Amino acid sequence: xxxxxxxxxxxxxxxxxxxxxxxxxxxxxxxxxxxxxxxxxxxxxxxxxxxxxxxxxxxxxxxxxxxxxxxxxxxxxxxxxxxxxxxxxxxxxxxxxxxxxxxxxxxxxxxxxxxxxxxxxxxxxxxxxxxxxxxxxxxxxxxxxxxxxxxxxxxxxxxxxxxxxxxxxxxxxxxxxxxxxxxxxxxxxxxxxxxxxxxxxxxxxxxxxxxxxxxxxxxxxxxxxxxxxxxxxxxxxxxxxxxxxxxxxxxxxxxxxxxxxxxxxxxx
Amino acid sequence: xxxxxxxxxxxxxxxxxxxxxxxxxxxxxxxxxxxxxxxxxxxxxxxxxxxxxxxxxxxxxxxxxxxxxxxxxxxxxxxxxxxxxxxxxxxxxxxxxxxxxxxxxxxxxxxxxxxxxxxxxxxxxxxxxxxxxxxxxxxxxxxxxxxxxxxxxxxxxxxxxxxxxxxxxxxxxxxxxxxxxxxxxxxxxxxxxxxxxxxxxxxxxxxxxxxxxxxxxxxxxxxxxxxxxxxxxxxxxxxxxxxxxxxxxxxxxxxxxxxxxxxxxxxxxxxxxxxxxxxxxxxxxxxxxxxxxxxxxxxxxxxxxxxxxxxxxxxxxxxxxxxxxxx
Numbered sequence: 001x002x003x004x005x006x007x008x009x010x011x012x013x014x015x016x017x018x019x020x021x022x023x024x025x026x027x028x029x030x031x032x033x034x035x036x037x038x039x040x041x042x043x044x045x046x047x048x049x050x051x052x053x054x055x056x057x058x059x060x061x062x063x064x065x066x067x068x069x070x071x072x073x074x075x076x077x078x079x080x081x082x083x084x085x086x087x088x089x090x091x092x093x094x095x096x097x098x099x100x101x102x103x104x105x106x107x108x109x110x111x112x113x114x115x116x117x118x119x120x121x122x123x124x125x126x127x128x129x130x131x132x133x134x135x136x137x138x139x140x141x142x143x144x145x146x147x148x149x150x151x152x153x154x155x156x157x158x159x160x161x162x163x164x165x166x167x168x169x170x171x172x173x174x175x176x177x178x179x180x181x182x183x184x185x186x187x188x189x190x191x192x193x194x195x196x197x198x199x200x201x202x203x204x205x206x207x208x209x210x211x212x213x214x215x216x217x218x219x220x221x222x223x224x225x226x227x228x229x230x231x232x233x234x235x236x237x238x239x240x241x242x243x244x245x246x247x248x249x250x251x252x253x254x255x256x257x258x259x260x261x262x263x264x265x266x267x268x
Numbered sequence: 269x270x271x272x273x274x275x276x277x278x279x280x281x282x283x284x285x286x287x288x289x290x291x292x293x294x295x296x297x298x299x300x301x302x303x304x305x306x307x308x309x310x311x312x313x314x315x316x317x318x319x320x321x322x323x324x325x326x327x328x329x330x331x332x333x334x335x336x337x338x339x340x341x342x343x344x345x346x347x348x349x350x351x352x353x354x355x356x357x358x359x360x361x362x363x364x365x366x367x368x369x370x371x372x373x374x375x376x377x378x379x380x381x382x383x384x385x386x387x388x389x390x391x392x393x394x395x396x397x398x399x400x401x402x403x404x405x406x407x408x409x410x411x412x413x414x415x416x417x418x419x420x421x422x423x424x425x426x427x428x429x430x431x432x433x434x435x436x437x438x439x440x441x442x443x444x445x446x447x448x449x450x451x452x453x454x455x456x457x458x459x460x461x462x463x464x465x466x467x468x469x470x471x472x473x474x475x476x477x478x479x480x481x482x483x484x485x486x487x488x489x490x491x492x493x494x495x496x497x498x499x500x501x502x503x504x505x506x507x508x509x510x511x512x513x514x515x516x517x518x519x520x521x522x523x524x525x526x527x528x529x530x531x532x533x534x535x536x537x538x539x540x541x542x543x544x545x546x547x548x549x550x551x552x553x554x555x556x557x558x559x560x561x562x563x564x565x566x567x568x569x570x571x572x573x574x575x576x577x578x579x580x581x582x583x584x585x586x587x588x589x590x591x592x593x594x595x
Binding site: 016019020023024027030031034101103104105106107108109110176177178179180183262263265266267 | 282283290291292293295307341344345346347348362369371373374378381382385386387388390391
Protein backbone atom coordinates (compact mmCIF):
# COMPACT_ATOMS: atom_id res chain seq x y z
CA UNK A 1 0.00 0.00 0.00
CA UNK A 2 1.49 3.30 -1.05
CA UNK A 3 0.80 6.27 1.16
CA UNK A 4 1.69 9.66 -0.20
CA UNK A 5 3.85 11.59 2.22
CA UNK A 6 2.36 14.75 0.99
CA UNK A 7 -1.28 15.11 0.13
CA UNK A 8 -2.47 18.61 -0.60
CA UNK A 9 -4.80 19.74 2.14
CA UNK A 10 -8.22 20.95 1.06
CA UNK A 11 -8.92 24.58 1.86
CA UNK A 12 -10.53 25.02 5.24
CA UNK A 13 -8.93 21.89 6.67
CA UNK A 14 -5.89 23.77 7.92
CA UNK A 15 -7.96 26.36 9.73
CA UNK A 16 -10.16 23.63 11.21
CA UNK A 17 -7.07 21.84 12.52
CA UNK A 18 -5.85 25.08 14.10
CA UNK A 19 -9.23 25.71 15.70
CA UNK A 20 -9.58 22.15 16.98
CA UNK A 21 -6.03 22.15 18.35
CA UNK A 22 -6.59 25.43 20.16
CA UNK A 23 -9.88 24.40 21.73
CA UNK A 24 -8.53 20.97 22.74
CA UNK A 25 -5.45 22.54 24.35
CA UNK A 26 -7.59 25.05 26.24
CA UNK A 27 -9.81 22.23 27.44
CA UNK A 28 -6.77 20.29 28.67
CA UNK A 29 -5.59 23.32 30.63
CA UNK A 30 -9.05 23.91 32.04
CA UNK A 31 -9.36 20.32 33.23
CA UNK A 32 -5.87 20.31 34.68
CA UNK A 33 -6.20 23.48 36.70
CA UNK A 34 -9.71 22.99 37.93
CA UNK A 35 -9.47 23.13 41.69
CA UNK A 36 -5.69 23.33 42.04
CA UNK A 37 -4.47 25.99 44.43
CA UNK A 38 -1.12 26.64 42.77
CA UNK A 39 -2.52 26.20 39.29
CA UNK A 40 -0.13 26.90 36.53
CA UNK A 41 2.79 27.47 38.91
CA UNK A 42 3.31 23.72 39.05
CA UNK A 43 5.18 23.73 35.76
CA UNK A 44 7.47 26.31 37.34
CA UNK A 45 8.04 24.38 40.55
CA UNK A 46 9.52 21.36 38.85
CA UNK A 47 12.69 22.93 37.35
CA UNK A 48 13.12 25.21 40.37
CA UNK A 49 13.02 22.37 42.90
CA UNK A 50 15.28 20.17 40.78
CA UNK A 51 17.77 23.01 40.43
CA UNK A 52 17.76 23.46 44.21
CA UNK A 53 18.40 19.76 44.77
CA UNK A 54 21.20 19.53 42.20
CA UNK A 55 22.83 22.67 43.57
CA UNK A 56 22.65 21.43 47.15
CA UNK A 57 24.32 18.15 46.21
CA UNK A 58 26.71 18.99 43.36
CA UNK A 59 26.90 22.81 43.39
CA UNK A 60 30.01 23.24 45.51
CA UNK A 61 31.92 20.34 44.04
CA UNK A 62 31.27 21.29 40.39
CA UNK A 63 31.45 25.07 40.70
CA UNK A 64 35.08 25.14 39.57
CA UNK A 65 33.94 24.03 36.14
CA UNK A 66 31.58 27.02 36.11
CA UNK A 67 34.15 29.80 36.59
CA UNK A 68 34.24 28.99 40.30
CA UNK A 69 30.73 30.34 40.70
CA UNK A 70 27.88 28.44 42.34
CA UNK A 71 25.49 30.99 40.84
CA UNK A 72 26.59 30.05 37.33
CA UNK A 73 26.05 26.41 38.21
CA UNK A 74 22.53 27.22 39.41
CA UNK A 75 21.70 29.12 36.22
CA UNK A 76 23.21 26.45 33.99
CA UNK A 77 21.26 23.68 35.74
CA UNK A 78 18.06 25.72 35.62
CA UNK A 79 18.26 26.43 31.88
CA UNK A 80 18.97 22.75 31.23
CA UNK A 81 16.08 21.65 33.42
CA UNK A 82 13.64 23.97 31.68
CA UNK A 83 14.40 22.16 28.44
CA UNK A 84 14.35 18.65 29.82
CA UNK A 85 11.22 18.99 31.99
CA UNK A 86 9.34 20.55 29.08
CA UNK A 87 10.51 17.75 26.82
CA UNK A 88 9.61 14.94 29.22
CA UNK A 89 6.27 16.38 30.36
CA UNK A 90 4.99 17.25 26.91
CA UNK A 91 6.00 13.97 25.26
CA UNK A 92 4.57 11.92 28.13
CA UNK A 93 1.33 13.80 27.88
CA UNK A 94 1.11 13.48 24.09
CA UNK A 95 1.95 9.76 23.99
CA UNK A 96 -1.47 8.32 24.95
CA UNK A 97 -3.65 10.96 23.27
CA UNK A 98 -4.59 9.14 20.06
CA UNK A 99 -5.53 5.97 21.92
CA UNK A 100 -7.37 7.78 24.71
CA UNK A 101 -9.46 9.65 22.13
CA UNK A 102 -10.11 6.46 20.18
CA UNK A 103 -13.84 6.37 20.92
CA UNK A 104 -14.23 9.90 19.68
CA UNK A 105 -12.20 9.21 16.53
CA UNK A 106 -14.53 6.27 15.87
CA UNK A 107 -17.62 8.48 15.91
CA UNK A 108 -16.66 11.80 14.42
CA UNK A 109 -14.29 12.68 11.60
CA UNK A 110 -11.53 14.54 13.43
CA UNK A 111 -7.95 14.84 12.19
CA UNK A 112 -6.13 12.72 14.80
CA UNK A 113 -3.09 15.00 14.65
CA UNK A 114 -4.87 17.57 16.82
CA UNK A 115 -4.57 15.41 19.93
CA UNK A 116 -0.78 15.08 20.28
CA UNK A 117 -0.24 18.62 19.01
CA UNK A 118 -2.72 20.10 21.46
CA UNK A 119 -0.89 18.29 24.28
CA UNK A 120 2.30 20.04 23.14
CA UNK A 121 0.49 23.37 22.78
CA UNK A 122 -0.93 23.21 26.32
CA UNK A 123 2.58 22.56 27.63
CA UNK A 124 4.00 25.42 25.56
CA UNK A 125 1.36 27.68 27.09
CA UNK A 126 2.25 26.62 30.62
CA UNK A 127 5.92 27.30 30.05
CA UNK A 128 5.24 30.50 28.12
CA UNK A 129 3.78 32.05 31.26
CA UNK A 130 6.30 30.58 33.70
CA UNK A 131 9.79 29.46 32.69
CA UNK A 132 10.25 30.90 29.20
CA UNK A 133 10.02 34.54 30.38
CA UNK A 134 12.71 33.79 32.95
CA UNK A 135 14.92 32.42 30.20
CA UNK A 136 14.43 35.70 28.37
CA UNK A 137 15.29 37.76 31.43
CA UNK A 138 18.44 35.68 31.93
CA UNK A 139 19.48 36.32 28.33
CA UNK A 140 18.97 40.06 28.70
CA UNK A 141 20.69 40.36 32.08
CA UNK A 142 23.58 37.96 31.55
CA UNK A 143 24.60 38.33 27.92
CA UNK A 144 24.07 42.05 27.28
CA UNK A 145 23.97 40.91 23.68
CA UNK A 146 20.94 41.90 21.56
CA UNK A 147 21.81 39.24 18.99
CA UNK A 148 21.66 36.49 21.63
CA UNK A 149 18.39 37.82 23.07
CA UNK A 150 16.94 37.92 19.58
CA UNK A 151 17.95 34.30 19.03
CA UNK A 152 16.19 33.02 22.18
CA UNK A 153 12.79 32.63 20.43
CA UNK A 154 14.47 30.73 17.60
CA UNK A 155 16.07 28.27 20.02
CA UNK A 156 12.79 27.85 21.91
CA UNK A 157 11.04 27.26 18.59
CA UNK A 158 13.60 24.55 17.85
CA UNK A 159 12.72 22.95 21.19
CA UNK A 160 9.00 23.08 20.42
CA UNK A 161 9.62 21.50 16.99
CA UNK A 162 11.67 18.74 18.61
CA UNK A 163 8.95 18.02 21.16
CA UNK A 164 6.25 18.10 18.45
CA UNK A 165 8.12 15.65 16.25
CA UNK A 166 8.77 13.21 19.09
CA UNK A 167 5.16 13.57 20.30
CA UNK A 168 3.72 12.79 16.86
CA UNK A 169 5.90 9.69 16.59
CA UNK A 170 5.10 8.47 20.13
CA UNK A 171 1.35 8.98 19.86
CA UNK A 172 1.29 7.10 16.54
CA UNK A 173 3.47 4.23 17.78
CA UNK A 174 1.38 3.83 20.93
CA UNK A 175 -1.57 2.83 18.75
CA UNK A 176 0.42 -0.22 17.67
CA UNK A 177 2.56 -0.89 20.74
CA UNK A 178 0.67 -0.60 23.96
CA UNK A 179 3.73 -1.22 26.11
CA UNK A 180 5.45 1.86 24.71
CA UNK A 181 5.05 3.93 27.93
CA UNK A 182 7.38 1.51 29.76
CA UNK A 183 10.04 1.90 27.12
CA UNK A 184 9.57 5.65 26.92
CA UNK A 185 10.01 5.99 30.69
CA UNK A 186 13.42 4.35 30.33
CA UNK A 187 14.36 6.40 27.25
CA UNK A 188 13.30 9.57 29.05
CA UNK A 189 15.52 8.72 31.96
CA UNK A 190 18.45 7.99 29.61
CA UNK A 191 17.94 11.31 27.85
CA UNK A 192 17.87 13.01 31.23
CA UNK A 193 21.17 11.40 32.25
CA UNK A 194 22.85 11.95 28.90
CA UNK A 195 22.00 15.64 28.86
CA UNK A 196 24.56 17.94 30.46
CA UNK A 197 22.17 18.99 33.20
CA UNK A 198 23.85 18.83 36.53
CA UNK A 199 27.41 17.86 35.59
CA UNK A 200 29.96 19.59 33.35
CA UNK A 201 30.34 18.20 29.84
CA UNK A 202 34.06 17.81 30.55
CA UNK A 203 33.20 14.71 32.62
CA UNK A 204 32.15 12.76 29.54
CA UNK A 205 35.02 10.59 28.21
CA UNK A 206 36.30 11.64 24.77
CA UNK A 207 35.52 8.19 23.36
CA UNK A 208 31.85 8.55 24.32
CA UNK A 209 31.47 12.15 23.22
CA UNK A 210 30.52 11.53 19.56
CA UNK A 211 27.52 9.45 20.66
CA UNK A 212 26.79 11.73 23.57
CA UNK A 213 26.55 14.69 21.21
CA UNK A 214 23.82 12.95 19.21
CA UNK A 215 21.29 13.48 22.01
CA UNK A 216 18.93 16.09 20.53
CA UNK A 217 17.82 17.25 23.97
CA UNK A 218 21.45 17.92 24.85
CA UNK A 219 21.84 19.84 21.60
CA UNK A 220 18.88 22.05 22.47
CA UNK A 221 20.21 22.63 26.00
CA UNK A 222 23.56 23.71 24.57
CA UNK A 223 21.84 26.06 22.15
CA UNK A 224 19.71 27.61 24.89
CA UNK A 225 22.72 28.05 27.18
CA UNK A 226 24.61 29.66 24.32
CA UNK A 227 21.98 32.40 23.98
CA UNK A 228 21.23 32.90 27.69
CA UNK A 229 24.42 32.36 29.70
CA UNK A 230 27.53 32.89 27.58
CA UNK A 231 29.29 36.03 26.51
CA UNK A 232 31.90 36.78 23.90
CA UNK A 233 31.89 35.50 20.34
CA UNK A 234 28.69 33.67 19.39
CA UNK A 235 28.96 29.93 18.72
CA UNK A 236 26.47 29.86 15.90
CA UNK A 237 26.99 26.16 15.26
CA UNK A 238 25.61 25.30 18.72
CA UNK A 239 22.42 27.25 17.97
CA UNK A 240 22.15 25.86 14.46
CA UNK A 241 22.55 22.31 15.75
CA UNK A 242 19.80 22.80 18.33
CA UNK A 243 17.34 24.21 15.80
CA UNK A 244 18.31 21.61 13.21
CA UNK A 245 17.61 18.81 15.72
CA UNK A 246 14.08 20.22 16.08
CA UNK A 247 13.46 20.41 12.35
CA UNK A 248 14.76 16.89 11.71
CA UNK A 249 12.67 15.49 14.57
CA UNK A 250 9.52 17.17 13.28
CA UNK A 251 10.01 15.98 9.70
CA UNK A 252 10.64 12.39 10.82
CA UNK A 253 7.83 12.40 13.38
CA UNK A 254 5.31 13.86 10.93
CA UNK A 255 6.34 11.35 8.24
CA UNK A 256 5.91 8.41 10.63
CA UNK A 257 2.53 9.77 11.73
CA UNK A 258 1.33 10.13 8.15
CA UNK A 259 2.46 6.66 7.09
CA UNK A 260 0.90 4.86 10.08
CA UNK A 261 -2.24 7.00 10.30
CA UNK A 262 -4.21 4.91 7.82
CA UNK A 263 -4.09 1.95 10.15
CA UNK A 264 -5.07 3.81 13.32
CA UNK A 265 -8.77 3.17 13.01
CA UNK A 266 -8.35 -0.61 12.85
CA UNK A 267 -6.74 -0.61 16.28
CA UNK A 268 -8.74 1.97 18.20
CA UNK B 269 -28.01 18.00 -9.94
CA UNK B 270 -24.98 16.86 -8.02
CA UNK B 271 -25.70 14.06 -5.60
CA UNK B 272 -25.23 14.48 -1.87
CA UNK B 273 -23.39 11.24 -1.26
CA UNK B 274 -21.46 9.21 -3.76
CA UNK B 275 -19.69 6.00 -2.88
CA UNK B 276 -17.94 4.46 -5.85
CA UNK B 277 -16.62 0.92 -5.57
CA UNK B 278 -15.85 1.28 -1.88
CA UNK B 279 -13.96 -1.66 -0.47
CA UNK B 280 -12.75 -1.65 3.09
CA UNK B 281 -10.44 -4.16 4.68
CA UNK B 282 -9.63 -4.05 8.37
CA UNK B 283 -7.40 -5.96 10.71
CA UNK B 284 -9.12 -8.84 12.43
CA UNK B 285 -9.99 -8.67 16.10
CA UNK B 286 -7.36 -11.12 17.27
CA UNK B 287 -4.62 -8.81 16.01
CA UNK B 288 -5.80 -5.99 18.23
CA UNK B 289 -3.18 -6.24 20.91
CA UNK B 290 0.35 -5.59 19.94
CA UNK B 291 3.29 -4.91 22.09
CA UNK B 292 6.91 -4.09 21.48
CA UNK B 293 8.12 -7.01 23.52
CA UNK B 294 6.24 -9.59 21.49
CA UNK B 295 7.13 -7.91 18.19
CA UNK B 296 10.79 -7.88 19.20
CA UNK B 297 10.86 -11.58 20.07
CA UNK B 298 8.93 -12.43 16.92
CA UNK B 299 11.56 -10.60 14.89
CA UNK B 300 14.35 -12.40 16.73
CA UNK B 301 12.73 -15.73 15.92
CA UNK B 302 12.35 -14.63 12.33
CA UNK B 303 8.58 -14.68 12.49
CA UNK B 304 7.31 -11.53 10.93
CA UNK B 305 3.59 -11.52 11.12
CA UNK B 306 1.65 -9.62 8.54
CA UNK B 307 -1.58 -8.43 10.05
CA UNK B 308 -4.50 -10.55 8.93
CA UNK B 309 -7.16 -8.49 7.26
CA UNK B 310 -10.78 -9.12 6.58
CA UNK B 311 -13.03 -7.47 4.04
CA UNK B 312 -15.75 -5.49 5.75
CA UNK B 313 -17.18 -3.75 2.71
CA UNK B 314 -16.92 -5.06 -0.80
CA UNK B 315 -17.34 -2.86 -3.84
CA UNK B 316 -20.14 -0.75 -2.40
CA UNK B 317 -21.50 1.76 -4.89
CA UNK B 318 -24.14 4.12 -3.67
CA UNK B 319 -25.51 7.41 -4.92
CA UNK B 320 -27.80 9.42 -2.74
CA UNK B 321 -29.44 12.46 -4.27
CA UNK B 322 -30.05 15.64 -2.33
CA UNK B 323 -33.16 15.40 -0.17
CA UNK B 324 -33.44 11.64 -0.45
CA UNK B 325 -34.39 9.57 2.60
CA UNK B 326 -32.54 6.31 2.57
CA UNK B 327 -32.50 3.40 5.00
CA UNK B 328 -29.70 0.88 5.22
CA UNK B 329 -30.90 -2.48 6.49
CA UNK B 330 -29.29 -5.84 7.06
CA UNK B 331 -28.28 -8.33 9.73
CA UNK B 332 -25.93 -7.47 12.58
CA UNK B 333 -22.33 -7.34 11.43
CA UNK B 334 -23.32 -6.98 7.78
CA UNK B 335 -21.57 -3.63 7.42
CA UNK B 336 -24.45 -1.14 7.77
CA UNK B 337 -22.81 1.03 10.39
CA UNK B 338 -19.49 0.77 8.58
CA UNK B 339 -21.09 2.38 5.53
CA UNK B 340 -22.29 5.22 7.76
CA UNK B 341 -18.76 5.63 9.08
CA UNK B 342 -17.39 5.80 5.56
CA UNK B 343 -19.95 8.48 4.67
CA UNK B 344 -19.06 10.34 7.88
CA UNK B 345 -15.36 10.15 6.86
CA UNK B 346 -14.50 8.33 10.06
CA UNK B 347 -13.20 5.42 8.03
CA UNK B 348 -11.35 5.85 4.74
CA UNK B 349 -12.03 3.32 2.00
CA UNK B 350 -9.20 0.94 1.19
CA UNK B 351 -10.24 1.11 -2.47
CA UNK B 352 -12.79 3.26 -4.20
CA UNK B 353 -13.90 6.77 -3.39
CA UNK B 354 -16.35 8.38 -1.02
CA UNK B 355 -17.60 11.85 -1.81
CA UNK B 356 -19.95 13.87 0.34
CA UNK B 357 -21.29 17.30 -0.52
CA UNK B 358 -22.56 19.56 2.24
CA UNK B 359 -22.57 19.73 6.00
CA UNK B 360 -23.04 16.51 7.84
CA UNK B 361 -24.49 15.64 11.23
CA UNK B 362 -23.46 12.19 12.37
CA UNK B 363 -25.83 11.02 15.07
CA UNK B 364 -23.83 7.97 15.91
CA UNK B 365 -23.70 7.07 19.61
CA UNK B 366 -24.00 10.46 21.19
CA UNK B 367 -22.12 11.92 24.09
CA UNK B 368 -18.72 10.34 23.65
CA UNK B 369 -16.17 13.01 24.43
CA UNK B 370 -17.84 14.79 27.31
CA UNK B 371 -15.40 15.53 30.09
CA UNK B 372 -16.98 14.74 33.46
CA UNK B 373 -15.22 17.58 35.27
CA UNK B 374 -16.06 20.38 32.86
CA UNK B 375 -19.27 22.37 32.83
CA UNK B 376 -22.15 21.67 30.48
CA UNK B 377 -21.41 24.88 28.56
CA UNK B 378 -17.75 23.96 28.03
CA UNK B 379 -18.62 20.45 26.90
CA UNK B 380 -21.36 21.69 24.60
CA UNK B 381 -18.99 24.14 22.89
CA UNK B 382 -16.26 21.53 22.51
CA UNK B 383 -18.63 18.90 21.18
CA UNK B 384 -20.14 21.36 18.72
CA UNK B 385 -16.73 22.29 17.36
CA UNK B 386 -15.73 18.62 17.10
CA UNK B 387 -18.88 17.99 15.08
CA UNK B 388 -17.52 20.43 12.54
CA UNK B 389 -19.14 23.74 13.39
CA UNK B 390 -17.33 27.02 13.73
CA UNK B 391 -16.48 27.91 17.31
CA UNK B 392 -18.11 31.32 17.18
CA UNK B 393 -21.35 29.90 15.77
CA UNK B 394 -21.40 27.25 18.48
CA UNK B 395 -20.85 29.84 21.21
CA UNK B 396 -23.72 31.92 19.87
CA UNK B 397 -26.01 28.91 19.93
CA UNK B 398 -24.97 27.21 23.13
CA UNK B 399 -27.88 28.60 25.16
CA UNK B 400 -30.28 27.27 22.56
CA UNK B 401 -28.77 23.82 22.92
CA UNK B 402 -29.10 23.90 26.71
CA UNK B 403 -32.64 25.13 26.39
CA UNK B 404 -33.65 22.33 24.06
CA UNK B 405 -32.05 19.80 26.42
CA UNK B 406 -33.93 21.50 29.29
CA UNK B 407 -30.70 21.87 31.22
CA UNK B 408 -30.29 25.65 31.28
CA UNK B 409 -30.17 25.86 35.08
CA UNK B 410 -27.32 23.38 35.19
CA UNK B 411 -25.23 25.17 32.57
CA UNK B 412 -22.24 25.71 34.87
CA UNK B 413 -22.41 22.46 36.80
CA UNK B 414 -19.79 19.79 36.10
CA UNK B 415 -21.11 17.29 33.58
CA UNK B 416 -20.60 14.40 36.02
CA UNK B 417 -23.66 15.63 37.92
CA UNK B 418 -25.89 14.72 34.95
CA UNK B 419 -27.75 11.45 34.77
CA UNK B 420 -27.03 9.40 31.66
CA UNK B 421 -30.41 10.38 30.26
CA UNK B 422 -29.62 14.07 30.74
CA UNK B 423 -26.22 13.66 29.07
CA UNK B 424 -27.88 11.99 26.09
CA UNK B 425 -30.38 14.85 25.91
CA UNK B 426 -27.57 17.38 25.84
CA UNK B 427 -25.68 15.45 23.16
CA UNK B 428 -28.78 15.21 21.02
CA UNK B 429 -29.43 18.93 21.41
CA UNK B 430 -25.87 19.81 20.34
CA UNK B 431 -25.87 17.46 17.38
CA UNK B 432 -29.19 18.71 16.05
CA UNK B 433 -28.90 22.41 16.81
CA UNK B 434 -27.91 23.21 13.24
CA UNK B 435 -29.84 21.86 10.31
CA UNK B 436 -27.40 19.71 8.37
CA UNK B 437 -27.42 19.04 4.64
CA UNK B 438 -26.97 15.38 5.45
CA UNK B 439 -28.16 13.62 8.57
CA UNK B 440 -26.76 10.22 9.50
CA UNK B 441 -28.79 8.25 12.03
CA UNK B 442 -27.51 5.03 13.52
CA UNK B 443 -30.61 3.34 14.86
CA UNK B 444 -33.63 5.36 15.72
CA UNK B 445 -32.73 7.83 18.39
CA UNK B 446 -34.55 7.27 21.59
CA UNK B 447 -33.35 9.70 24.19
CA UNK B 448 -34.74 10.42 27.63
CA UNK B 449 -38.28 9.87 28.81
CA UNK B 450 -41.35 9.49 26.64
CA UNK B 451 -42.06 13.23 26.49
CA UNK B 452 -38.50 14.10 25.48
CA UNK B 453 -38.46 11.35 22.90
CA UNK B 454 -41.41 12.98 21.22
CA UNK B 455 -39.54 16.28 21.28
CA UNK B 456 -36.52 14.63 19.61
CA UNK B 457 -38.75 13.00 17.03
CA UNK B 458 -40.36 16.36 16.24
CA UNK B 459 -37.00 18.00 15.70
CA UNK B 460 -35.93 15.19 13.39
CA UNK B 461 -39.22 15.50 11.49
CA UNK B 462 -38.28 19.10 10.76
CA UNK B 463 -35.10 17.90 9.10
CA UNK B 464 -37.17 15.40 7.22
CA UNK B 465 -39.45 18.10 5.92
CA UNK B 466 -36.63 20.55 5.27
CA UNK B 467 -35.14 18.63 2.36
CA UNK B 468 -32.14 17.33 4.28
CA UNK B 469 -30.62 14.17 2.93
CA UNK B 470 -31.12 11.46 5.51
CA UNK B 471 -29.40 8.11 5.82
CA UNK B 472 -30.67 5.91 8.61
CA UNK B 473 -29.49 2.53 9.77
CA UNK B 474 -32.27 0.60 11.42
CA UNK B 475 -33.67 -2.77 12.35
CA UNK B 476 -37.10 -1.31 12.84
CA UNK B 477 -38.82 -2.22 9.57
CA UNK B 478 -42.14 -0.45 10.25
CA UNK B 479 -40.15 2.72 10.97
CA UNK B 480 -38.14 2.27 7.78
CA UNK B 481 -41.28 1.83 5.70
CA UNK B 482 -42.92 4.84 7.32
CA UNK B 483 -40.04 7.25 6.86
CA UNK B 484 -37.88 6.19 3.92
CA UNK B 485 -38.55 5.89 0.21
CA UNK B 486 -35.50 3.89 -0.61
CA UNK B 487 -33.79 0.93 1.01
CA UNK B 488 -30.31 -0.45 0.63
CA UNK B 489 -29.93 -3.96 1.97
CA UNK B 490 -26.40 -4.83 2.95
CA UNK B 491 -25.35 -8.43 3.32
CA UNK B 492 -21.82 -9.54 4.21
CA UNK B 493 -20.41 -6.15 3.29
CA UNK B 494 -22.00 -5.98 -0.15
CA UNK B 495 -25.12 -4.26 -1.42
CA UNK B 496 -27.69 -6.94 -2.12
CA UNK B 497 -30.62 -4.73 -2.93
CA UNK B 498 -31.02 -1.06 -3.73
CA UNK B 499 -34.44 0.23 -4.60
CA UNK B 500 -37.96 1.03 -3.38
CA UNK B 501 -38.37 0.62 0.38
CA UNK B 502 -41.25 -1.83 0.36
CA UNK B 503 -39.60 -4.19 -2.06
CA UNK B 504 -36.29 -4.05 -0.17
CA UNK B 505 -37.86 -4.72 3.21
CA UNK B 506 -39.85 -7.64 1.78
CA UNK B 507 -36.77 -9.20 0.23
CA UNK B 508 -34.84 -8.76 3.44
CA UNK B 509 -37.52 -10.22 5.67
CA UNK B 510 -37.80 -13.23 3.38
CA UNK B 511 -34.24 -14.23 4.28
CA UNK B 512 -34.55 -13.64 8.00
CA UNK B 513 -35.33 -16.89 9.73
CA UNK B 514 -38.70 -16.50 11.35
CA UNK B 515 -39.97 -18.75 14.04
CA UNK B 516 -42.94 -20.08 12.17
CA UNK B 517 -42.18 -23.25 10.34
CA UNK B 518 -39.59 -24.65 12.71
CA UNK B 519 -41.08 -27.95 13.70
CA UNK B 520 -37.94 -29.80 14.79
CA UNK B 521 -34.91 -28.95 16.87
CA UNK B 522 -32.59 -30.08 14.11
CA UNK B 523 -33.89 -27.33 11.85
CA UNK B 524 -32.85 -24.74 14.41
CA UNK B 525 -29.38 -26.25 14.62
CA UNK B 526 -29.16 -26.22 10.87
CA UNK B 527 -30.27 -22.59 10.48
CA UNK B 528 -27.86 -21.54 13.23
CA UNK B 529 -24.97 -23.25 11.48
CA UNK B 530 -25.76 -21.61 8.17
CA UNK B 531 -26.22 -18.08 9.59
CA UNK B 532 -23.36 -15.55 9.19
CA UNK B 533 -22.29 -15.84 12.81
CA UNK B 534 -22.91 -19.53 13.07
CA UNK B 535 -25.48 -19.01 15.78
CA UNK B 536 -29.10 -18.15 16.38
CA UNK B 537 -30.80 -16.44 19.30
CA UNK B 538 -34.18 -18.01 20.03
CA UNK B 539 -36.90 -17.45 22.56
CA UNK B 540 -39.78 -19.61 23.54
CA UNK B 541 -43.31 -18.50 22.75
CA UNK B 542 -45.32 -19.96 25.59
CA UNK B 543 -45.91 -17.84 28.69
CA UNK B 544 -44.67 -20.54 31.03
CA UNK B 545 -41.42 -20.13 32.87
CA UNK B 546 -39.64 -22.52 30.55
CA UNK B 547 -40.92 -20.70 27.46
CA UNK B 548 -39.74 -17.25 28.46
CA UNK B 549 -36.13 -18.27 28.45
CA UNK B 550 -33.72 -17.08 25.76
CA UNK B 551 -31.23 -19.46 24.23
CA UNK B 552 -28.28 -19.13 21.94
CA UNK B 553 -28.08 -22.06 19.55
CA UNK B 554 -24.53 -22.80 18.58
CA UNK B 555 -22.53 -25.92 17.77
CA UNK B 556 -25.64 -28.06 17.94
CA UNK B 557 -26.51 -27.08 21.50
CA UNK B 558 -28.81 -24.62 23.22
CA UNK B 559 -27.02 -22.32 25.63
CA UNK B 560 -29.22 -20.64 28.15
CA UNK B 561 -28.74 -16.86 28.25
CA UNK B 562 -29.32 -15.63 31.79
CA UNK B 563 -28.06 -12.05 31.82
CA UNK B 564 -30.27 -9.33 30.30
CA UNK B 565 -27.35 -7.20 29.02
CA UNK B 566 -25.78 -10.15 27.25
CA UNK B 567 -27.23 -9.05 23.88
CA UNK B 568 -25.61 -5.64 24.09
CA UNK B 569 -22.25 -7.11 24.93
CA UNK B 570 -22.39 -9.59 22.11
CA UNK B 571 -23.91 -7.14 19.65
CA UNK B 572 -27.41 -8.52 19.17
CA UNK B 573 -30.53 -6.39 19.13
CA UNK B 574 -33.97 -7.42 20.31
CA UNK B 575 -35.15 -7.91 16.77
CA UNK B 576 -32.48 -10.53 16.17
CA UNK B 577 -34.38 -12.88 18.45
CA UNK B 578 -36.35 -15.59 16.70
CA UNK B 579 -39.47 -16.73 18.49
CA UNK B 580 -39.93 -20.47 18.39
CA UNK B 581 -42.26 -22.91 20.04
CA UNK B 582 -40.66 -24.02 23.35
CA UNK B 583 -41.03 -27.70 22.67
CA UNK B 584 -38.95 -27.27 19.51
CA UNK B 585 -36.19 -25.50 21.43
CA UNK B 586 -36.13 -28.21 24.06
CA UNK B 587 -35.37 -30.77 21.36
CA UNK B 588 -31.93 -29.19 20.98
CA UNK B 589 -29.42 -30.80 23.39
CA UNK B 590 -28.63 -28.72 26.45
CA UNK B 591 -25.41 -26.67 26.53
CA UNK B 592 -23.82 -24.09 28.82
CA UNK B 593 -25.30 -21.26 30.79
CA UNK B 594 -24.24 -17.88 29.38
CA UNK B 595 -23.95 -15.04 31.87
